[in-house]
Amino acid sequence: MRVLRFRRFSTLLSSVARTSASVNPNLDVTLRNRKWNPIPIPHRSIPEPRGQDLDFVNVVHSHLIHSDWTKLDCLSSGLTAFRVKHILLKSRKDYVLSLEFFNWVTTQNPSSHTLETHCIILHILAKHRKFKSAESILRSIIDSCSIEFPSKLFESLLYSYRVCDSSPHVFDLLFKTFAHLKKYRNASDTFCKMKDYGFLPTVESCNAFLSSLINFNRGDIASTFYREMRRCRISPNSYTLNLVICASCKLGRLDKANEVFEEMKTMGFSPNVASYNTLIAGNCNKGLLSSAMKLRSTMERNGVLPDVVTFNTLINGFCKDGKLQEASKLFGEMKAMSLSPTTITYNTLINGYSKMGNTDMGNRLFEEMSRFQVKPDILTYNALILGLCKEGKTKNAAFLVRELDRKKLVPNASTFSALICGQCVRKNSERAFQIYNTMMKSGFSPCDQTFRMLLTTFLDNEDYDGAVQLLKDMVKRHRAPDLDNLCELCVGLGRCGNGKIAIMLCSELEAQHLLPEGFDKLKVFNLLHNG
Numbered sequence: 001m002r003v004l005r006f007r008r009f010s011t012l013l014s015s016v017a018r019t020s021a022s023v024n025p026n027l028d029v030t031l032r033n034r035k036w037n038p039i040p041i042p043h044r045s046i047p048e049p050r051g052q053d054l055d056f057v058n059v060v061h062s063h064l065i066h067s068d069w070t071k072l073d074c075l076s077s078g079l080t081a082f083r084v085k086h087i088l089l090k091s092r093k094d095y096v097l098s099l100e101f102f103n104w105v106t107t108q109n110p111s112s113h114t115l116e117t118h119c120i121i122l123h124i125l126a127k128h129r130k131f132k133s134a135e136s137i138l139r140s141i142i143d144s145c146s147i148e149f150p151s152k153l154f155e156s157l158l159y160s161y162r163v164c165d166s167s168p169h170v171f172d173l174l175f176k177t178f179a180h181l182k183k184y185r186n187a188s189d190t191f192c193k194m195k196d197y198g199f200l201p202t203v204e205s206c207n208a209f210l211s212s213l214i215n216f217n218r219g220d221i222a223s224t225f226y227r228e229m230r231r232c233r234i235s236p237n238s239y240t241l242n243l244v245i246c247a248s249c250k251l252g253r254l255d256k257a258n259e260v261f262e263e264m265k266t267m268g269f270s271p272n273v274a275s276y277n278t279l280i281a282g283n284c285n286k287g288l289l290s291s292a293m294k295l296r297s298t299m300e301r302n303g304v305l306p307d308v309v310t311f312n313t314l315i316n317g318f319c320k321d322g323k324l325q326e327a328s329k330l331f332g333e334m335k336a337m338s339l340s341p342t343t344i345t346y347n348t349l350i351n352g353y354s355k356m357g358n359t360d361m362g363n364r365l366f367e368e369m370s371r372f373q374v375k376p377d378i379l380t381y382n383a384l385i386l387g388l389c390k391e392g393k394t395k396n397a398a399f400l401v402r403e404l405d406r407k408k409l410v411p412n413a414s415t416f417s418a419l420i421c422g423q424c425v426r427k428n429s430e431r432a433f434q435i436y437n438t439m440m441k442s443g444f445s446p447c448d449q450t451f452r453m454l455l456t457t458f459l460d461n462e463d464y465d466g467a468v469q470l471l472k473d474m475v476k477r478h479r480a481p482d483l484d485n486l487c488e489l490c491v492g493l494g495r496c497g498n499g500k501i502a503i504m505l506c507s508e509l510e511a512q513h514l515l516p517e518g519f520d521k522l523k524v525f526n527l528l529h530n531g
Contacts (some may be wrong), residue, residue, distance in 0.1 A: 041162060041198075042158060043162045053086075056083055060075055073108065079108070081114045084112050085117055089163070092120075092123075092127075095125055099124075099125065102117070115153070118141055122173070123160060123166040127165070127166055134170075135177050141153065142181060154190055157170055171190070172205050174190050179209035182216065184213070207243060210225060213247075220247075223248065223251070238269040238272060241263070241275070252285075254283065280310060281313045283317075284316065287317075289321060292313075292314060308339050308345070315331060315345060316348045324349075327349060340372070340374075343369075346369050346376075347377070350362040350383040351379075353387065355386070359384070359387040362384055377409065378404070381401075381409060381415070385401065389423075390421060390425060398419075401415070401419070416438070416442070416446070419435050420436055423435060432457060445477060452481075452482050455474075455481060459489060464489065464493055467492075468489075474514075475514060479514070480514040486509075489502065490505075
């Protein structure tokens, strides 16, 4: 029954390996009020060496103690997994000696290493709290070609635990390493097995798992794992709570984020700048800018000074909402507090002004960056190029593109999309399509908005051949056209006597399930036939 106790939890955490995973709403009550009766740690003895094996172990150990590597090299051909195990056990009180021997075996006779010899060195290193060296070995095991190694690691460590007089740190290390490597299924299985045998991971390892899940956009699983931590009485620290607030914000659960934020105080933690920044970001993402500004005032009243991240987050929120005046005011306040704006700060503002058609202000900010020696990146140039292109100033934009090479910056998809936009504004569909082809050859694919803009320009110019060519490309890349664009293209082709091409395109779109919603195929076909 104990093995089954965590099945639902393990299944839930393992679901991060599948995109179709969903959270079990009844998970919260699965373990509540259950008595914890750990399974006894099993003991598996290793047969003692005898005869030639015993002589070999003693001789190698003697040479090892005296660092006589020349003599050891002569004995490397006699290594076996059995002998390696006993030499490691014999030298386990000296972790430096054990690790040197382990590494020597890896170089001289790697076939004599088994999962068990790997586990013994992990026990030795964990016992002596040499976690970096141990994690390095663990990573090599997990990254090895042998698929069975990761799944059998816990069992092998468990059965060699008592022989090595080990420490619970070894299981904590295993859990944390799986978390660092984004092996979520293995991490969750390890957590559940640890609990079964009476071991609990440290809060630092739990934080590593939470952080990894959040970076993988699985805030739902992170929130569930936090509840499991609390049920297991693993005391969170302020970093844990900040991660839970972050997970809740990413899920759009500001109510839950606020609840954890308030809970921090009752648990004896004072919200720090990271706590406030996370909650401010959550409010900004929801468009709740007034609430975000109130949080900024609250943090200052509570003696927590806003930092660059605070201002960058607020400025970004106002820029996304088109409120450039408020964003500019925050920019001024930031500098008044002697906080140096970063590349992110300038990029956010330049992008905001460019989207509003104010390239003059964007250029002034760009010049200010140079004065204050803030290094621009590709996002800076993309924002400037987009602003110029929206105004049809393609020559100025081309000058900035040439400057990219001088600055050793590589154009990306956004750079090409901005240039296509510039040519579309000028109704130059031929040049826009040339840039589109260059973009595709460079390994980038336009977004739906760029495809729509390019197709619209072809249609505005009544360049139906170009529009057909583009639409065929879109079908190959499984991109659906806009309803109005498709209708206009079909009508235009019909007028030119190319109704058959329109019918063929519609059939291809239908076969790929790319016909836009609301498209009346029969009505369009009748119009084409009648035309």
